Amino acid sequence: MSNPWIAIGALAVVALAIPISMMVVSSLLRPSVPEQGKTATYESGEVPTGSSQKIKFNIQYYMVALLFVVFDIETVLIFPWTVIYRDAVSAVGMTRALLPMVAFIGILAVGLGWAWRNGAVRWVRSSRATKGADTYE
Amino acid sequence: MAVAAEYYLLLSAAIFCIGLFGVLTRRNALIFLMSVELMLNAANINFVAFSLQHGNLTGQVFALFGMAIAAAEVAVGIGIILVLYRNFSDVDVTKATTMRW
């Protein structure tokens, strides 16, 4: 059969074309009334202070990101196995097809357990947040 | 509609050189890291391309490993860069000169 990626590319073109055309249309329609103060970023009516692009944010976002990188890659390694698993079972028997993956996921689980116990996935809340949160819990 | 292997080779070489250039010129550790990833992925391009060329899966499997290793490398690298930032409050690789370089 023909190469499916042609069609996919076509859809990509369309998927880009639609929003862009909308932008164009809107740029033709919309008025432009430049005015002082309109362009201030929204901070609940206060005068904006500082830039949001330089603020330091919670390190735990990094932790989660690192964890994700690791586990996402593991899924990359799992997928080929899932695809051939059925044939493998019929070819070499269940244990030989399954055990390696069990070991793999087992090691993964050890790592996850370690990260879990060492608080890599525990979201430490600031005291203020905790105070607020207690009322909900 | 197969592309000749030489073009893949050229592509990967180009990417590798870009990465190398970044490694040699950039002083920001994060950009350094990205450049290294670029180099690794250049290798992956070769693997996938030539596994298609040679018609065996070895290369693709290696590409998977390559990705996994690259990810692990990033994880370790980010960690090190974080402690670097804590100690030197900067991610400039040339700033850290407690010892002679």
Add this chain to the structure above:
Amino acid sequence: MVDPTWLATAPALAFGAAALLLLLADSVDPDTTNTTVLGGIAVAGSLGSLAAAVYLLYGGVGIPTGEGGTGPAVLFGGQLVVDQMALFFMTIVASVTALVTLASMDYVREHAYQAEFYSLVLLSATGMSLLAAANSLATGFVAFELVSLPSYALVAFLKKNRGSVEAGLKYFLIGAVSSSVLAYGISLVYAATGVMRFDAVATAIQSGTVQTVVDGSVQAQSSGASVQMSILGVGIVMIIGGLAFKMAAVPFHFWAPEAYEGAPAPISAFLSSASKAAGFVIAFRAFAVAFPIGALAETGGAVDWFVVFQVLAIATMFIGNFAAATQETVKRMLAYSSVGHAGYVLIGLAALTGTGDGMSLSMSAGMAHLLVYGFMNTGAFLFIALAEYWGVGRRFEDYNGLGKQAPVACAAMTVFLFSLAGLPIGGGFFSKFYLFQATLNVSAWSLAAALVINSALSLFYYSRVVKAMWIEEPTGERTIDSYPTGLYTAIVAAAVITVLLIPGFGYVSEVAFRAVELL
């Protein structure tokens, strides 16, 4: 044949199991600092690995069944091969790891992240053991990274210590670059030959046609395409570059002094002994099996790489030793000297004759030197660890008169240093002579001269430490109140083995020789 076959990788498995066990222990009680348990697990794991390696080594794994052995254990369609050479290096790695973990028990006692420390060490050791058995560029690369990644973290382990972090960073940056260079080199070799298993690559080079591996057996590619020698050559050079990093050989040695100086001293010992050995084993195997110099020379086109290695060896020897002679701090001196030793071992690859006895001679000389070096250098660095534990300074003068306060440790250190210098009070003398002989065997006079000159030079800077320890008078007051058991045990053990390697060198050299012959 070991039954089941995968048991042949027991040395690696022991490491891995111990590492996972440590993680589990840490998961059970995350903020434990119970060094006895954690360190105990680590030491037990390493000793188990050592026992397994030695048992298999003398159980004749890898020796053909015709000669009373049980033949090499081949796993995963030839991706891993456990033979004499692999076991030889597994033995080195295991013994060094045992010493290091034992010594670390005192070094990290106050530390918060002990379990992580030990498991990282053990994981790295796992990688080394696997690397020793890797019979394919793919498994080689993966194991190589498994060695490197934990060691990056280990070097930067002292998070509060700027030196340690900086060392970690530099080690990581250079390591990352060189591993990507290695990966690219591998990709080029694959592009040229279509295979990654060493023997298959060799077949491709000899036959000059692209090969492929069909369930374990090498056969010519159906298309019958021919090997692009130019691509292959570039690939080989890049692989050399990537491996030179782990061997800490010029020109990829820059990280070594930094990393060794900044890292916690047991880790410096670990890296400079075991990690280096790991770097060499893959190089030995790859260049002995995958890129046979004879075939390369015939088919032409590709580099004949042992010239490259000769240049590397000489450059490494001289740069390492001369830099070491100019150092002011002991640790850094040792770091540079270990670069110099990498140069010595490179002779194993530089003094090759195509195949046969010449190859066995030079390579086994390198292997023997690595083993002896494993003990004496580890011991020396562990002594530095002891000094750091005592808060002794880093410069030579700070060691003045140490011999009065800690005679045993200093005696051991003296043994290490003189043995490193090649005086016949330690195995270092024989291994160096063995290398010397290997160079003369191919009448590579330049290598021989470099070896002799550098040995003579090294005696000078090694004896500076000895002089400081025994002869100089103590400057300022230094109080040594505690004598850490673990460190002492490790150091003394290393010293005893170093000395015993004089009478025992015969076994080492014979096993090594046999191992290379069987490749």
Add this chain to the structure above:
Amino acid sequence: MLVETLLLVTLLGAGIVMLAPDRVAGKLAAGISVIPVALTTYMYYVFLTDYNGAGNALLSPGEVAFGTQVPWLNLGEYTVQYYVGLDGVSMPLLALTTILTTLAIVSAWTPIDERQSQFYGLMLLMEVSLIGVFTALDFFLWFVFWEGVLIPMYFLIGVWGGPRRKYAAIKFFVYTNVASLVMFAGLFALVFATDVTTLSLPAMATAFRTATGLPTIAGYSLATISFVLMFIGFAVKVPVFPLHTWLPDAHVEAPTPVSVMLAGVLLKMGTYALLRFNFTMLEATARQLAVPLAIVGVVSVIYGAMLALAQRDLKRIVAYSSISSMGYVILGLVAFTPLGMGGATFQMVAHGLISGLMFMTVGVIYNTTHTRMVGDMSGLADRMPWTAGIFVAAAFGYMGLPLMAGFAAEFFIFQGAFNAATLGASAPVLTSLAMFGIVIVAGYLLWAMQRTLFGSFTLETDYEVGRAAFHDVAPLAVLLLLVIALGVAPDLSLDMIQHAVAPLTGGGA
């Protein structure tokens, strides 16, 4: 098995002493070091009775006394053995070693007052290596011991030495190590050239002596080049002018017992190695180069004596004069006559005893007066008569008074060298020049003695000078007796020596 026992016992003793507490270390070491003495005496006796006719260990290895030979290890194509044994040359030197060590240890009780256990431990360790050097018949084994001597010596000088000890120790260490390297290079050039694969001394000897068609480099045969290299290597140990400069420093800085060992035994290692390697393995070359070698020997005789003249320090005097007496040994060796070579070997033993005696005496004097300068003292005789007496005796022994060992040795040497075929016409000249050296030393020693011992008592460094302790004088006495004994009955060792060197000198004593 006796040799192994000897080595093991001494090694064990060294370990024990190392661990022993400081105050008992001295006595303990002395006690332990008696065992080797007893063993060697027994071996000596057995040798005299059973093996006296045994030939040279290298040339007729069949008759080696107390031999053991087991394979040790294979370095590539080379097989290294554990191979020890004794012949007429090494037996007396072995005896000398053990005896001198014991006496030196005893004489160390007074001067050594810090880190005793380490000191005596190192002394015994050095004894192990020395025993090994004189018994080993395999090159690697020999080389291990040869280098093994340096390390204890380095520490002994460096730790317990005098004010400039660091300099002296380093100088000694560097000199001797570089020397070994040179020697190593020279020897292995030959080994690779003659592709001998078993590295035992006899095997090498046969290989080198029968080697033909050696490559020539720059017109010189490889044999000559290696000979020169090895000669240089050993000459540093001997020492021979101009490679002697480490010796005076080492002697002056080393504590007395150490300089006893240094002068008494370590210098003999050099001549022993010369005899074994250069003059046995490369006999032909040695014969060709006899005249220049003899000249070197004579020069160091005269030169040593001249330098001795210029000294004020008793120790330096002895040191330099020992340079000159080692010159005699060279002269005797190159003569290649039974008397010459035998005398030379005998001179090793004799000089070992006498110089040890001298150094000990000086040491005793120094311990009480805390000075060694000739000018600083006079008239010691009436304060310490025993010491003085022995000093006089020793000095006479040194200048070769009859009935003393020195006389016998030097007499044989001159007699052997005077009409040595190898030296040809120049033999008489050189010999008489060498004799002239004695006269200088003799005169100078007499003068020095007269200044220090006799006349009215004065002492610059005003210390209370009394009789030396018994355990200081006893070793002196023992040594003196030995010297006299050997002087009266030189055949005690000369006989076996003659038999041992006979194969070199064309048979027949």
Add this chain to the structure above:
Amino acid sequence: MAPVSAPLPETLAELAGLDPNSVPVLVLMSLIGAAFIGSLMLTQTALVIWAKRKITAAFTDRIAINRVGPAGLLIIPADAVRLLSKELIVPDGVDRPAWDLAPLVIASSALLGFAVIPMGNGIHLADPEVGLAYVFATASIASVGLVMAGYASNNKYSFLGGLRAVAQNVAYEIPLILTGASVVIFAGSLQMSEIVAAQSQTLVGPIPSWYAFVNPFAFALFMIANLAEVGRNPFDIPEAPTEIVAGYQTEYSSVYFVLIYLGEFIHIFLGGAIIATIFLGGPAGPVLPGIVWFLIKIWGVFLFTQWARSAVPRVRIDQLIEIGWKGMLVLSLANLLLTAVIVGVIA
């Protein structure tokens, strides 16, 4: 297995009587098919937005839009015109290229996924062998757009919103993919058509062997993870209106706002489509034509999300992370192994 039906471009080529193997023809036909699918999805989405307002109103017992046209249906074009003709306010200090690109990425990434979804009646643009992997990939591009928007618009609320969005997406991506993998174990292929075909038998009696019935546990997991992926209650913290105004889209107005809003709903729709395809047998169903069944299933999933949005309270970020990493991840790993064991036993 052969695909259930030839892909759309070839069918179109057949209809137009052109050679379906020449590349130019295929390109043309692909464009046509793509345009068709794109417009189909857009209309659906427009309806969905209308429906959303109605449903929410119903849940909160209000009467929603009912003035413009029958049942207020004409509000859709009205809104479109209204929003497109609004002034585009560019706040101070935005990171311009990123700020402009974000809406584009968000809107178009979601559309991309539909390329490989078989919608029955041959409405199936492409059928690559790695369909499932592809669709997961496209579905996760959106989070890039979200973080771009959050970072670029120089507003603390937006920034937090973007970070939360990423944290949430990455936390639930892995359970999502692993659960999908458990389906692959059954189907033994990543090709969408084969996954659909594998569900065509009947399980017991009238119940078809849809994976939702074969492995309801995986289905449940997938639904929950999907909720988080599309950012609907209880996982709508990225734009939690009561906490951080509107999250990453706070500073967007006019057409950009439209695009982001549209993108979200297309994403919801894509999620529904994935679920319908890999768990609900794709277009399979009695009587009605496949495309209708397919849309019905998607709407069903959509209704579920709307119900959740109105009925389930929002979780806090810490709860979100813990549910994701400690609950979902472990469960999905367990589910994977369990599925493997079962398949191994029956195979």
